[in-house]
Amino acid sequence: MxxxxxxxxxxxxxxxxxxxxxxxxxxxxxxxxxxxISPISSPLCDLCGTPFGTIGGSDHRCGACSLSPPRFDAARAATLFDGPVRDMIHRFKYDRRVQLARPLGLLAAETLASWAAAAAADLVVPVPLHVRRLRQRGFNQAILLGQVVAGQWHLPLDRTCLRRIRWTEPQVNLAAAERAANVRGAFAVTAPARVAGRRIILVDDVFTTGSTVAECARVLKGAGAGEVLVVTVARAVA
Incomplete structure (x- = not known):
């Protein structure tokens, strides 16, 4: 009633x-x-999670990861960055529709639940925003998504152990080759004891080239993290 x-x-x-x-x-x-919505499924790269354009086959290492493995241990996205998901993420981030954090976070948590269970992670860490961009936007989309994912997977969420300490240009405005240089040295771990030896799930909204999450993983591992696993709602594929 x-x-x-x-x-x-x-x-x-x-x-x-x-x-x-x-x-x-x-x-x-x-x-x-x-x-x-276009969910991502096998076959895909077992490291970076990029889907292969074939029907059938097993997961294996892609050429890019074979030549230059990223610093994270594995990455997975729930869907392709297209259609309804792209529309929802754009409205979430740029139109400040923060209520969309829940359906987007649930979509990631439900789709990647079995993978996350096998990963047996200890902690969820959102990709941080620089304080200047946080003031402009009013919220960190990765924290809102991380709250949903952590709640669904019954994992603790640490919002402050990883900080963005240097302003960077928006990655969307840069070519792939420029993105890694743009974020180099942009992050720092504020409390190494909170990440030491832990298996961390690093959460963001979209995986494009992976430069941002790779730099976060490099810094987290430098502070003693055992493994860094990346989870995003969507994956941009050329």
Whole structure:
């Protein structure tokens, strides 16, 4: 009775197309928009998580990771950065629709649950924003996503052990070759004892070239972290 009354006052609408959903569920994404989401599945690179453009086959190391392995131990994204997910992430970050953190975080947590369970991580750490960008945006999207993921996976969340100590240009404005140089030296671990020997899940919204999370992983491992595993909602693929 109460649920029906609340649905009249606040009808459950799809976060993407705004259509009414009679049985919304926790994601609040209608079946049509859910079908338009592109989940990432095998075959993929077992290190960076990039999907291969083949049907069938087993996971294996991609050419780029074979030549120059990143500093993180593995990375996985729930979906491709296209369609409804790209729309939701853009509205979340740039239109300040912070309520979208929950469906995006749940999408990552549900899709990657078995992988995360096998990883047996100890701690969730969000990719930090520089204080200047935090003031501009008003929130750190990685922290909001990390709260959802950590809650679903029953892991502690540490918001402050990793800091961004240097201003960097937005990665979206840079070519792939410039991104690594842009973030070099941009992060620092404030409390090495909180990461020493721990298996860390590093959370961000989108994996593009991996330069930011690779630099975070380098710094975390330099402070003694045992493993760094990267989780993002989406993966941009050329």
């Amino acid at each position: 109460l649920r029906a009354f609340l649905d009249i006052l606040f009808p459950p609408l799809c976060h993407v197309c705004r259509s009414f959903i009679p049985a919304a569920g926790p994601l609040h994404i209608c079946s049509g928009c859910r079908d338009a």
